[in-house]
Amino acid sequence: QVQLVESGGGSVQAGDSLRLSCTASTRTLSTYFVGWFRQAPGKERQFVASINWTGKTTYYLASVKGRFTISRDNAENTVYLQMNSLKPEDTAVYYCAADRGGISPGGSNAELWGQGALVTVSS
Numbered sequence: 001q002v003q004l005v006e007s008g009g010g011s012v013q014a015g016d017s018l019r020l021s022c023t024a025s026t027r028t029l030s031t032y033f034v035g036w037f038r039q040a041p042g043k044e045r046q047f048v049a050s051i052n053w054t055g056k057t058t059y060y061l062a063s064v065k066g067r068f069t070i071s072r073d074n075a076e077n078t079v080y081l082q083m084n085s086l087k088p089e090d091t092a093v094y095y096c097a098a099d100r101g102g103i104s105p106g107g108s109n110a111e112l113w114g115q116g117a118l119v120t121v122s123s
Contacts, residue, residue: 003027004096009117012086020081020117022096027112030074035103035110036081038092038119048094049081050103064090086121093118 008020022034035050049060049070058070069082079096094117097103097110104110 003112004098004114006094006096006114006117009094009119011120011122014087014121014123016086016121017082017084018086018119020083020094020096020119022079022081022098022114023077024098024112027098029072029077029079029098032098032100032112033102034070034072034079034096034098035107036070036079036094036096037107038090038094039116040092043092045095045107046092047103047105047107051079052102083119086119088121088123091119091121 004022004024006022031053033052036048037045038048039045047061049068051058051070051072055072067085072079096114097107098112099110
């Protein structure tokens, strides 16, 4: 059962940009907090960014602040992660997660998860 669907991943050069999208096929995301996480090979899952259901409150991993922007379009039932000035260390599978009560730093409380989108940044 697909809950969340990510799209927009790909292979880019350092300094390039990508925009990831997260949408729900059978849910209305407007009542959910949504977060983006990433997992690089051999590493633990890492929080990247989160946004509340109004879009007015956001949080970022320190190393992506100023380069990544999380936003949402509730009319389109979609949450975005705009990634600029990408670095090789941003290479990972990116996942979106959603929960009505908020997103914990590890994401363990999230009700919904996507299947992941691979982002590869080469130097």
